[in-house]
Amino acid sequence: MSIEQVPSKNEILFVWFNHYAGVTIKTPSETLIIDPVDVKSKNLNVDAILISHEHYDHFDPSLISEIHKQTKCLVAADQTSAKRLRNIIPAEKLNEVQIGSEVKIGDVSVKVEKCNHPPAATPVSFIITSEDGLKIFHTADSLPFPEMTVLGEREKFDLVFCTVGIAPGTSPQTGADIARLTKPRVAVPYHTGSAADQKKFAEILKRELPKVNCLIPEVGKIYQVSKRT
């Protein structure tokens, strides 16, 4: 899912392109795609692919290979997924990441954090800081975990993606708990095929977290988010 437009300074654009954690993020200088599955590789223009864990709804080695062949992009993946990419992606372009890693894509930084998704072997989440200092937390399939409070206080997130379904144990409530812990300016309910569950998430936020704006995304649509002022 490509984004043709270029965001202005202090802004990013994003597209949610499947019912899982598949998100393209475009900053003024770089384009990142996270957990690409169920998306056409044709004309995809990305500088980096980020992979959170090895489950089929997040990790498609042949698609990663196709995107890489076209773009020569960097691939940063959790340890389990990275091992499976060793024969596919050249070593100098494959970055095996773990909690605490930091990856630079031009002037965009990606910090690798914990992901509370027990069925996966070595799951990670990503904190993306644009060149303008706009902060995005892509929590992959995570359930809430206590350290999210510290991450929220440290980073002052503009945008947090909150899983509200499909992954074991997740619900609109666990998604809202992520928003409660991380306190972003904008929270996005994703990883679901259920519009009703996204709506439930929005209702919990409205009732309990009135300072957090809820952005219910439609698959394939481009959204613009600007930096906290």
Ligand SMILES: [Zn+2]
């Ligand atoms: Zn998933």
